[in-house]
Amino acid sequence: MSASTTTGLIDMETLERVAPVIRLTAHPLRLRIIDYLRREGGPRCVTDIGEALGSDQSVTSQQLRILRDQGVLGARRDGCHMFYNITDPSVLLLLDCIREHHCCRSSDGPTAARSAAQTAH
Amino acid sequence: MSASTTTGLIDMETLERVAPVIRLTAHPLRLRIIDYLRREGGPRCVTDIGEALGSDQSVTSQQLRILRDQGVLGARRDGCHMFYNITDPSVLLLLDCIREHHCCRSSDGPTAARSAAQTAH
DNA sequence: TGATCATATAGCGATCTAGAGATATACTGG
DNA sequence: CCAGTATATCTCTAGATCGCTATATGATCA
Numbered sequence: 348m349s350a351s352t353t354t355g356l357i358d359m360e361t362l363e364r365v366a367p368v369i370r371l372t373a374h375p376l377r378l379r380i381i382d383y384l385r386r387e388g389g390p391r392c393v394t395d396i397g398e399a400l401g402s403d404q405s406v407t408s409q410q411l412r413i414l415r416d417q418g419v420l421g422a423r424r425d426g427c428h429m430f431y432n433i434t435d436p437s438v439l440l441l442l443d444c445i446r447e448h449h450c451c452r453s454s455d456g457p458t459a460a461r462s463a464a465q466t467a468h
Numbered sequence: 469m470s471a472s473t474t475t476g477l478i479d480m481e482t483l484e485r486v487a488p489v490i491r492l493t494a495h496p497l498r499l500r501i502i503d504y505l506r507r508e509g510g511p512r513c514v515t516d517i518g519e520a521l522g523s524d525q526s527v528t529s530q531q532l533r534i535l536r537d538q539g540v541l542g543a544r545r546d547g548c549h550m551f552y553n554i555t556d557p558s559v560l561l562l563l564d565c566i567r568e569h570h571c572c573r574s575s576d577g578p579t580a581a582r583s584a585a586q587t588a589h
Numbered sequence: 590t591g592a593t594c595a596t597a598t599a600g601c602g603a604t605c606t607a608g609a610g611a612t613a614t615a616c617t618g619g
Numbered sequence: 620c621c622a623g624t625a626t627a628t629c630t631c632t633a634g635a636t637c638g639c640t641a642t643a644t645g646a647t648c649a
């Protein structure tokens with residue numbers, strides 16, 4: 348596997364490529380868009396998404412573009428409408444993680460985790 | 469589960485709390501630090517980490533602080549040394565995802581994914 | 590062709606982030 | 620206390636991101 352060098356670590360090249368994708372995806376509204384599309388189970392247009400999530404058309408479109416640029420979403424035009432759908436299923440793992448774990452820690456809160464680490468000094 | 473409202477979606481409050489943690493973790497060097505600590509299997513000090521990863525002391529310390537603030541890492545002082553370890557195992561899921569999947573898509577590249585979505589219009 | 594709906598983009602100011610260098614703090618041993 | 624080592628923090632500049640408003644593009648229908 349090209350992701351790991353002889354050191355057993357994921358190489359920087361891979362991390363530098365992947366990190367921005369995760370970073371850009373880890374945005375409240377964008378995560379919500381993905382979650383919404385997942386629940387709907389199929390493509391939805393900008394207006395639907397915006398209305399369902401209570402976000403402005405312009406903002407919604409911007410976020411969708413960002414997600415599409417990252418390859419997370421795909422888009423298909425149908426007349427006046429642009430339908431977006433999830434093209435990268437692996438991003439759902441993030442949502443699962445958030446849902447189950449209340450994600451990536453934070454179940455007890457970062458603050459608690461940190462102060463615990465400090466007192467344990 | 470408090471993460472989901474009656475809509476079945478993860479609520480914004482949760483996303484707004486969790487997103488920054490993921491976003492801050494999704495940084496090449498920080499991911500590498502976590503990966504390094506995982507491989508080592510135990511606490512390591514700043515110098516070790518910096519040398520292993522070829523990053524400046526100042527930068528290394530800064531990244532470690534960020535990760536500690538997020539509750540991803542914990543720290544323990546032993547004399548002159550500060551030993552860091554992974555306190556939030558859920559962050560390892562991210563690494564696993566990257567390792568296996570070459571992560572979160574990108575195996576074929578975002579560009580390919582996007583143009584594919586476009587041509588499939 | 591003109592009106593209208595749906596979507597995309599440009600520009601703006603505010604905020605955040607990255608990394609580098611210099612410096613400060615903290616601990617150890619003499 | 621002093622010198623040396625290890626770590627943390629401050630400061631600064633450049634660049635990225637955020638959400639907003641206004642506007643542009645593109646498609647449909649009368």
